Amino acid sequence: MTDNDTTIIASPVRTAKDFASDQEAKWCPGCGDHAILQQLKNVMPELDVAPENVVIVSGIGCSSRLPYYMATYGVHGIHGRALPMATGLKVSRPELSVWVATGDGDALSIGGNHFIHTLRRNPDLNVVLFNNEIYGLTKGQYSPTSKIGLRTVTSPSGVIDQPFNTAALTIGSGGSFFARAFDRDGKYLRSILKRAALHRGTSLVEIYQNCPIFNNSAFEAFATPDNKADNTVYLEQGKPLVFGKEKNKGIRLDGFTPVVVDINKEGLSASDLWVHNEADINKASILARFADVREKSDEVLPRPFGIFYAEERVTYEDALTEQIREAQKNGIATLEELLKGESSYVIK
Amino acid sequence: MTDTNKTTRQVNVTAKTSVSVLFAGDSGDGMQLTGTQFANTVAVHGSELNTFPNFPSEIRAPAGTIAGVSGFQLQFSSKPVYTPGARFDVMVAMNSAALKANLKDLHRGGIIIAGTEGFDEKNLKLAGYPAGANPLEDGTLDNYIVFPVPVLQFTREALKESGLSSKEVDRCKNMFVLGLLYWLYTLPLEGTIETLHTKFQKNIQMAEANIKAMKAGYFFGDETELFANLGRFDIAPQKQHGTYRRVTGNEACAIALTAASKKAGLELFLGSYPITPATEILQTLAKKKKYGVKTFQAEDEIAGIVSSIGAAYGGALAATNTSGPGLALKTEALGLAVILEVPLVIINVQRGGPSTGLPTKPEQSDLFMAMYGRHGEAPMPVIAARSPVDCFYTTYEAARIAIEHMTPVICLSDGYLALSSEPWEVESPDNLAEIKPRFQPARKPEDPPYLPYKRDDRQVRSWAIPGTKGLEHRIGGLEKQNETGNVSHDPENHELMTKIRAEKIARIADSIPLQSIDNGPQKGDLLVLGWGSSYGAIKTAVEQALEEGYSVAHAHLRYIHPFPKNLGTILGNYKKVLIPEMNSGQLIHLIRDTFLIAPVGYSKVQGVPFNEMEILAKITDLIKEI
Numbered sequence: 001m002t003d004n005d006t007t008i009i010a011s012p013v014r015t016a017k018d019f020a021s022d023q024e025a026k027w028c029p030g031c032g033d034h035a036i037l038q039q040l041k042n043v044m045p046e047l048d049v050a051p052e053n054v055v056i057v058s059g060i061g062c063s064s065r066l067p068y069y070m071a072t073y074g075v076h077g078i079h080g081r082a083l084p085m086a087t088g089l090k091v092s093r094p095e096l097s098v099w100v101a102t103g104d105g106d107a108l109s110i111g112g113n114h115f116i117h118t119l120r121r122n123p124d125l126n127v128v129l130f131n132n133e134i135y136g137l138t139k140g141q142y143s144p145t146s147k148i149g150l151r152t153v154t155s156p157s158g159v160i161d162q163p164f165n166t167a168a169l170t171i172g173s174g175g176s177f178f179a180r181a182f183d184r185d186g187k188y189l190r191s192i193l194k195r196a197a198l199h200r201g202t203s204l205v206e207i208y209q210n211c212p213i214f215n216n217s218a219f220e221a222f223a224t225p226d227n228k229a230d231n232t233v234y235l236e237q238g239k240p241l242v243f244g245k246e247k248n249k250g251i252r253l254d255g256f257t258p259v260v261v262d263i264n265k266e267g268l269s270a271s272d273l274w275v276h277n278e279a280d281i282n283k284a285s286i287l288a289r290f291a292d293v294r295e296k297s298d299e300v301l302p303r304p305f306g307i308f309y310a311e312e313r314v315t316y317e318d319a320l321t322e323q324i325r326e327a328q329k330n331g332i333a334t335l336e337e338l339l340k341g342e343s344s345y346v347i348k
Numbered sequence: 349m350t351d352t353n354k355t356t357r358q359v360n361v362t363a364k365t366s367v368s369v370l371f372a373g374d375s376g377d378g379m380q381l382t383g384t385q386f387a388n389t390v391a392v393h394g395s396e397l398n399t400f401p402n403f404p405s406e407i408r409a410p411a412g413t414i415a416g417v418s419g420f421q422l423q424f425s426s427k428p429v430y431t432p433g434a435r436f437d438v439m440v441a442m443n444s445a446a447l448k449a450n451l452k453d454l455h456r457g458g459i460i461i462a463g464t465e466g467f468d469e470k471n472l473k474l475a476g477y478p479a480g481a482n483p484l485e486d487g488t489l490d491n492y493i494v495f496p497v498p499v500l501q502f503t504r505e506a507l508k509e510s511g512l513s514s515k516e517v518d519r520c521k522n523m524f525v526l527g528l529l530y531w532l533y534t535l536p537l538e539g540t541i542e543t544l545h546t547k548f549q550k551n552i553q554m555a556e557a558n559i560k561a562m563k564a565g566y567f568f569g570d571e572t573e574l575f576a577n578l579g580r581f582d583i584a585p586q587k588q589h590g591t592y593r594r595v596t597g598n599e600a601c602a603i604a605l606t607a608a609s610k611k612a613g614l615e616l617f618l619g620s621y622p623i624t625p626a627t628e629i630l631q632t633l634a635k636k637k638k639y640g641v642k643t644f645q646a647e648d649e650i651a652g653i654v655s656s657i658g659a660a661y662g663g664a665l666a667a668t669n670t671s672g673p674g675l676a677l678k679t680e681a682l683g684l685a686v687i688l689e690v691p692l693v694i695i696n697v698q699r700g701g702p703s704t705g706l707p708t709k710p711e712q713s714d715l716f717m718a719m720y721g722r723h724g725e726a727p728m729p730v731i732a733a734r735s736p737v738d739c740f741y742t743t744y745e746a747a748r749i750a751i752e753h754m755t756p757v758i759c760l761s762d763g764y765l766a767l768s769s770e771p772w773e774v775e776s777p778d779n780l781a782e783i784k785p786r787f788q789p790a791r792k793p794e795d796p797p798y799l800p801y802k803r804d805d806r807q808v809r810s811w812a813i814p815g816t817k818g819l820e821h822r823i824g825g826l827e828k829q830n831e832t833g834n835v836s837h838d839p840e841n842h843e844l845m846t847k848i849r850a851e852k853i854a855r856i857a858d859s860i861p862l863q864s865i866d867n868g869p870q871k872g873d874l875l876v877l878g879w880g881s882s883y884g885a886i887k888t889a890v891e892q893a894l895e896e897g898y899s900v901a902h903a904h905l906r907y908i909h910p911f912p913k914n915l916g917t918i919l920g921n922y923k924k925v926l927i928p929e930m931n932s933g934q935l936i937h938l939i940r941d942t943f944l945i946a947p948v949g950y951s952k953v954q955g956v957p958f959n960e961m962e963i964l965a966k967i968t969d970l971i972k973e974i
Binding site: 054055057060067068071073074075078081083088091114117320326328332336344345348 | 592642661826
């Protein structure tokens, strides 16, 4: 090594373009996937990670084509199996930044078993779940997150299956990070992706993603400026849960029951409201149920967006590496030792 | 030290060449432990040895019933042995069910050592003997030499001052039997004493009780008049001096994967899901952390193989192990590994099928699945192990082919090899073939673009692992354009890629050894062509047929896909070809299809291995027809 080689080279300034592959995205015009791809490219330079150290693993479905459009390493696997593939890679190569692009069908239906087991093991993966509540690539069948009553080609009389609640499923499976974002709210999505990347453990980001062809406007209630303010609540660590056009509504916990209150009318102050704490699994569990629970007044609770839950917990690969380190504390065993074994005998 | 040469009386010691012994009892009687200890002792004594445990798939089937019988068979000898013996010479029967279940496989005139307490009214009834019948008393065993021994009574007497509970005392009865067998075969007790001290390190009382029971059995043999006419036996040691270890097929597979990873300079990753009879591979590797081995017990068979594909993509020597039902679940992922062209070892320990079938019994019925069990055209190499020790060499070879040819490889074992054991002279690292992964080096910006599916003259692509600068690329299960690896639906390209994938596997034939004749003339009347665990039975049968003057040879395939290049020529050198298989005839299809010849098949689909007598009878019948 010469002196010149030891010169510290400042890490190059990268832009989103450095993470764009030469392949043209083949999603439908207007598909929410384009927006998610753009934010993923945008967030990469902020993470100070070199493209060669990033791997994006996917399963099957529209969302799973994403790796082809990123100038990183990528594997497009088989339906439902992105999580075990990413786990094997991460366990084998803990230093890599491993991302998973998956959808509601891929992750929650055919890959449902892997979903729950990956979350409880907690390998350091960044899972981006594109939830469009429909099967897009197979042309419009209902998915495990489709709403009851949705008429599709395979549910001409309406869906009768209770849909999965992704947040509740994640938290119930022992997941260490759950966040929800929206495809068209780019800046916010990017901030969530960044937090997910920085979280050590399996970060599950559910993105409400519009499928303009087969399930257009599924998330309209949270999308238009008119609806959005009253139907959504954005979670901020240490801040009260306040929403509404006039910022006049809040969430108060009545025992274990979340209740919508009018701050002005009831003469309440911020300290009377639910203050968000992403380390609190009980509150996260209640937040997860906002999508299901209706108040006595029949007023629908706002849909939470942001980081529901973030828990620092040992990752699977760190625990395994530690066990190996412990087993090797007296040195790495040799091939000779392996072949000889522990119960060999000598015949003279 | 127990002086095992000292006897209170003069007892005749007869020299014998080989003996096959079966230890059989209820699954709670400790027969596996007894058999294993006996095997360890004869191994260290220097005998040639082959063992085979036979137990029910239930952990504790109803006590005393035929379903609950657990057996451990071994053959030890002054000359090489390749099977646990077609029939046994000695049977230890701890209860009447054990006798009933195994009597048909005892040689006429063979020895039965019967634990009389297992032949009381209750046990006889549980074993299904009619009321009033007792084989030890009613003359039905007149063709055998029967030694009724009140094993439990003697064990209790020996341990009456041990301070153990009566349940604990009774559990030592297997050691009494073991001691008796050591006496009968003039074998030393020291090895077992040492093992018991280690095993019960934290319970000295228990160690001493077991040892005392064993010695009681030994001295019983010495003192009783029961064996006066029979005398004792001596099987002279035969092994050359050297260092040996005893391995089962499953252990050998695990050692081989670890050895291959060391030799190739790669980390070993095993993604696996427990399944009988393959689980010991995962268990053994889970204990190899000091070699840097990473095992991942996945949530299912699919995650087992897919996690391995992820690790392979990352540059590890990746493997997965399973048995038939698991391989069925893995088939979609096998296709992915084929199209990704990453190295992967799949060890399939075959068992009786279809479906759950016979989980603890061997069969060779997954050959078709290994060859063809994927959608689309997805060729991959298939190789098969022939003996417990050969599980090492075959698995090692599977890893070499996988890494050097960038392909998944199916390595076939079966439930018989998995659990059988034999001595293995400790291998030197220098004797193991080099394994050279071909990693693609980093690329500078001014270099031409990296082409993930560009190939060398063997049609092998390079291994470009994440973390390597300038090689960022995307691959997947979609058909890819030749060389660039970009997604392509072009018709001609798909046909080209299909051909290339097949040719890549076919060209492996250039780098594997030619087929050899294991035994017998290079040309002659009959060739017995085998694969897998039938090796021992065929080997022994052909040896005997040759001694009897027949013109017969034995060839045993390790490489089933692709076949060795000279196989066709070899097959043409004999008037007839016999293919014995533990299935309804699968290899025979491949041979007919490839070489357009008409071999004779010989099927056995009973969940039990072939024995040498069956094969010998078939050989002599066939040669008489010529």
